[in-house]
Amino acid sequence: MRAFYYNPMTTQELVKQIHTKKSFLCIGLDVDLEKVPAHLLQEEDPIFAFNKAIIDATHHLAVAYKPNTAFYEAYGLEGWESLEKTIKYLNENYPEIYTIADAKRGDIGNTSTRYAKTFFSHLNFDSITVAPYMGEDSVVPFLEFENKQTILLALTSNRGAFDFQTQKVEGEEVYKKVIQTSQTWKNHHNLMYVVGATKAEYFKEIRNIAPKNFLLVPGVGAQGGSLKEVCKYGLNEDVGLLINSSRGIIYASAEANFAEAAALKAQELQTEMKEILDKI
Numbered sequence: 001m002r003a004f005y006y007n008p009m010t011t012q013e014l015v016k017q018i019h020t021k022k023s024f025l026c027i028g029l030d031v032d033l034e035k036v037p038a039h040l041l042q043e044e045d046p047i048f049a050f051n052k053a054i055i056d057a058t059h060h061l062a063v064a065y066k067p068n069t070a071f072y073e074a075y076g077l078e079g080w081e082s083l084e085k086t087i088k089y090l091n092e093n094y095p096e097i098y099t100i101a102d103a104k105r106g107d108i109g110n111t112s113t114r115y116a117k118t119f120f121s122h123l124n125f126d127s128i129t130v131a132p133y134m135g136e137d138s139v140v141p142f143l144e145f146e147n148k149q150t151i152l153l154a155l156t157s158n159r160g161a162f163d164f165q166t167q168k169v170e171g172e173e174v175y176k177k178v179i180q181t182s183q184t185w186k187n188h189h190n191l192m193y194v195v196g197a198t199k200a201e202y203f204k205e206i207r208n209i210a211p212k213n214f215l216l217v218p219g220v221g222a223q224g225g226s227l228k229e230v231c232k233y234g235l236n237e238d239v240g241l242l243i244n245s246s247r248g249i250i251y252a253s254a255e256a257n258f259a260e261a262a263a264l265k266a267q268e269l270q271t272e273m274k275e276i277l278d279k280i
């Protein structure tokens with residue numbers, strides 16, 4: 001795929017879109033060919049056909065899409081091509097939509113630079129999820145892209161988050177150290193954090209140390225997190241939340257009506273979001 005001209009999206013534009021659509025919904029495009037409707041398997045590119053139908057049916061309800069790269073890499077070269085077609089389709093047809101490469105990268109600086117080029121320059125994603133474990137020099141190559149966002153894993157939605165992230169080092173939980181330390185690397189226009197929806201009771205403290213940053217919040221839907229609980233302390237003056245649901249939306253039906261069923265699920269969340277936004 002050749003690089004094409006594309007205007008990168010700032011957080012201010014993201015906030016504008018949130019207010020226009022009355023939505024801070026992110027739809028996760030985690031495509032599993034064992035779960036897509038059988039008739040799509042006859043398509044030349046079933047993954048892209050599935051994504052296109054979901055995007056066309058839900059783009060007015062969501063402000064962001066988040067393909068998790070594992071679901072594409074698992075199908076080898078063909079899967080990677082489906083990912084390329086998906087991001088190109090989003091950028092060309094819905095340029096207002098915010099895009100997240102959920103790739104959870106991060107390596108020595110020289111290698112992180114290549115990851116950053118892959119997802120920001122070549123694929124033209126607006127943002128990427130990055131693991132902070134290797135420290136500042138592994139994250140800075142992503143932050144050097146001025147109009148792109150780096151989304152650091154802070155407190156993840158899974159049970160294993162308690163293995164390291166909530167453990168104390170010198171009296172402070174590791175996830176707090178990640179947030180506090182990284183705040184000195186770049187400003188809130190370039191830096192966001194992942195905080196799981198299943199960890200709603202932590203949002204108050206997280207907002208104390210990261211009042212301005214956007215938080216990407218996966219775990220609503222299939223993992224059982226509550227939108228209302230997250231919003232109680234997670235919202236900030238710019239809304240500041242992107243709530244992701246993947247399986248709960250895209251696999252609402254495995255029948256021919258899968259895209260309409262996905263739109264209904266997205267609509268349920270958007271309606272709840274509108275009610276919340278109307279009150280602030």
Ligand SMILES: O=C(O)c1cc(=O)[nH]c(=O)n1[C@@H]1O[C@H](COP(=O)(O)O)[C@@H](O)[C@H]1O
Pocket residue numbers: 028030068102129155156157158194195196218219220221222223244245246247248
């Ligand atoms: O970075 C992520 O997006 C992420 C972080 C996290 O703590 N928990 C988490 O579930 N995710 C991702 O968010 C998506 C959640 O999918 P569902 O549980 O199907 O809604 C998957 O792509 C996960 O890999």
